[in-house]
Amino acid sequence: MxxxxxxxxxxxxxxxxxxxxxxxxxxxxxxxxxxxxxxxxxxxxxxxxxxxxxxxxxxxxxxxxxxxxxxxxxxxLKTTALKYNHMLTQNRIYQQHHHDLKNHLTVILGLLSQEKLTELRDYLQSYLNTVNDALLRINSGLDELDILLSAKIQDAKRNETEVKLIIRDPIQCSSKKVLDLVAIVGNVVDNALEAVKSLKPSQREATWSIRKDPVDYIFEFSNPLLLANQTAEGDFFEEGFGTKGEGRGHGLSITKKLTEKMEGTIRIDTSKGQFKVIIEIPRHKLER
Missing domain, CATH: 1.10.287 (Helix Hairpins)
Known part of the structure; x- marks a missing residue:
């Protein structure tokens, strides 16, 4: 520096x-x-x-x-730092499961010796689900985005938030546009995860999807709507306005600027009790 x-x-x-x-x-x-x-x-x-x-x-x-x-x-350097942080997170997860393995084997052996097969099956199923969740593999077509989404999903799980990730089509992205795309997705995801923290654990959920059509890459992020009153769409992009508390809405404002920088569009849909952010970026702008 x-x-x-x-x-x-x-x-x-x-x-x-x-x-x-x-x-x-x-x-x-x-x-x-x-x-x-x-x-x-x-x-x-x-x-x-x-x-x-x-x-x-x-x-x-x-x-x-x-x-x-x-x-x-x-x-x-920014990309390397992102990958390094992801490696640290994955290493911590592996170490945690390695440390817990002996305890799990002890419980499994105890249930087996007592011939409690139903309890053993349920315990094994629960443990395997936990391992599969921790070792989540994401394939968006872009390593940097995979790292970001994986880290955010792990953060969500630690805060008892269920995330449904849908990747219908892989992304092709020029190296010049990677940081902007990661910033766009990261800002929206952070907004969503922060917003649902005020809900009960059973209500904390978010859906993130990535797809493409012949012209655009389309990114959709939705979570339960928290605002009691209807708000004009343009207000969501004002600096300082936020769906997660007063003075904390800079994420969407920054996201709008970055999206428009790539000649994309961003809009908000608050129907059906959901707060949905829809971002469309021309494919030729990301791929070249």
């Missing part, structure tokens, strides 16, 4: 110096035309300034390339 800040400071200083030299050169040309304050060395000074400016222009090309590579590296 410090190195990045130094690069930007150096770049600003470089272009400021370049601008000053150009101003001096132009001013000298103006005075030369007016034959004002000219010395015998003015032509050499003008030649030297011109040479320095040319060299600085070449340097500007190099600096632009450095900044471009720095931006790419920053995106790669």
């Amino acid at each position: 410090i190195m990045k800040t130094n690069i930007y400071k150096t770049t600003i200083a470089f272009f400021m110096l370049q601008s000053v030299l150009i101003v001096i050169l132009l001013n000298n040309n103006y005075m030369k035309n007016s034959d004002y304050l000219q010395s015998s060395l003015s032509e050499w000074v003008e030649l030297l300034l011109g040479l320095v400016i040319v060299l600085m222009n070449l340097g500007a090309v190099i600096i632009a390339r450095i900044l471009y590579l720095s931006g790419i590296e920053a995106e790669q």
